[in-house]
Amino acid sequence: MSSETTIKKKRHKGFLVAIEGIDGSGKSTLSARIYRDLTTQGLPIYLTREPGDTFLGQKLRAVLHQTQKQPCSHAEFLMFAADRAEHFHEVVIPQLKKGNIVISDRLADSSLAYQGFGRGLDLNMLKSINTWAMRGIEPDLVIFLDIDEDTALKRITGTRRTLTSFELEHVQFWKKVRKGFKTILEEKKDRAVIIDALKLPEHVCQDAVNAILEKCTNK
Numbered sequence: 001m002s003s004e005t006t007i008k009k010k011r012h013k014g015f016l017v018a019i020e021g022i023d024g025s026g027k028s029t030l031s032a033r034i035y036r037d038l039t040t041q042g043l044p045i046y047l048t049r050e051p052g053d054t055f056l057g058q059k060l061r062a063v064l065h066q067t068q069k070q071p072c073s074h075a076e077f078l079m080f081a082a083d084r085a086e087h088f089h090e091v092v093i094p095q096l097k098k099g100n101i102v103i104s105d106r107l108a109d110s111s112l113a114y115q116g117f118g119r120g121l122d123l124n125m126l127k128s129i130n131t132w133a134m135r136g137i138e139p140d141l142v143i144f145l146d147i148d149e150d151t152a153l154k155r156i157t158g159t160r161r162t163l164t165s166f167e168l169e170h171v172q173f174w175k176k177v178r179k180g181f182k183t184i185l186e187e188k189k190d191r192a193v194i195i196d197a198l199k200l201p202e203h204v205c206q207d208a209v210n211a212i213l214e215k216c217t218n219k
Contacts, residue, residue, distance in 0.1 A: 014096035015216050016137065018107035019208075021145035022178050023166055024152030025197045026204065030145065031105045033205040034212065038101065046095040049105035051083045054090050064166070073119040077126060080111050085133035093135065101216065107139055109184050114166065117180025118173055141215045143208050144185055147197035149174040191215070 019027045019034075028049070035047040051057035051064075060083050063071070071079065084107075095102045108130040116123045149171050185192040193211045195204055 013099045015101045015141075015212075016092065016096060016107075016139045017101065017103045017212055018109060018139040018142045019103065019105050019145070020107070020109050020113075020142055020181060021197065022113075022147065022149065022152050022174055022181070024155040025145035025147045026155075026201065027105050027145060029201060030143075030204055030208060031103050033201065034103055034208055037205060037209050038212070044098070044100045046091075046100045046102045047105075048087070048091050048095075048102060050087055050107060050110070051080065054083060054086045056083045056086045073115060073121055076119070077111055077115040077121060077129075080115070081129050081133050084108065084111075084130065088134050088137065093137070096137070101212070104139075107142075108134060109142060109181065112184050113177045113180035117183070118169075118177040140191060141212060142185065142188065142192045143211060144181055144192065144194045145197040145204070146178075146182075146194050149178060151198070 017034075019031050021027050031047060031049070035045050038045045049057075051060040060079050063079065070076070092102055092104070111130060112123060112126055115121045116126050152174065153171060182194075185194065193208070195207050197204065199207075
């Protein structure tokens, strides 16, 4: 890899929060609740997601719902990486420069868990590309919603009309992804919080908001 992939970790003015978890864990619901609660408290919040908050992200979401022909694992990751680069350029970095708290429904750890642990791609390569795409910026806090695979799949199949290619995977894939997330978070204990996704939504949200406020204060 070129020297560009060894970008030093950068500090920034705002505060970046990644909401992570397997599909069906309640990430989108939690992200919206956090936005509502922190906005009510008068804090500067920006809510975003991956993929989907850029033109590339919208196209990628359409591809993920095209279940008849999916790209190979390498191409799959590179599509996410391209959207991530655009996401940081168009959305994340400008919002951080404004001093906002940026809440993102998924970030780089999802690629490590899904394409790395789930698909078996080289983790060091994925990490290098992610670092390059994100301009050396890492989340100040990662909130992981932990849920067992069977319950997550029941939630998905019971509430969604159409499923993405990931949501159509067998439970063994989900086991690898969930284990991957936990392995990733072990390496960043100082800025990661694991929340039981089976708790009542309001309790999950309160735990997340408390973690964000505590980390923001100590940044």
